[in-house]
Amino acid sequence: MIFNSIPHALLVKIYELRWDVELDLKHIKTTLGMDILRGKTPEMVRKEIYIHLLAYNLLRIVMGQSGTQKGVNPLRISLQGTRHHLNNFISELKDATPINRERLYQIMLKLIAHKLLPSRPARVEPRGAKTSPAHLILSCNNLANYIINKLLKI
Secondary structure (H helix, E strand, O other), X not given: OHHHXXXXXXXXXXXXXXXXXXXXXXXXXXXXXXXXXXXXXXXXXXXXXXXXXXXXXXXXXXHHHHHHHHOOOHHXXXXXXXXXXXXXXXXXHHHOOHHHHHHHHHHHHHHHHHOXXXXXXXXXXXXXXXXXXXXXXXXXHHHHHHHHHHHHHO
């Protein structure tokens, strides 16, 4: 098997990188409110996913700019904190003159880099069962009964 020829330390590093990707996906789902998709058609669900990915990439770009400006690893900057700062500044940035917009943007970048996540090299993020609202948990057998009951109440 191919895994027998790969050094153990390299496999551990690959697993850590994979785990970081899973955590990034978790951030996208929870921080950006993507844990429940609201689109009713496959096309709308695709668009919803694309919009969330665009928003996530925008936040990561801002975090990268902020980290570069302050000499901080962007992975130590809070995604949620960046989102809050951007939401707080967005109307002022939109209405500002070009010169003031750049000044406000630089202030926002400094604020974003100010509050860093703690260094957690041995952090463990256990996998857990996804908690879903009770009204969304329906088995295929119960779905037809649920729909019929809702229709009878109309």
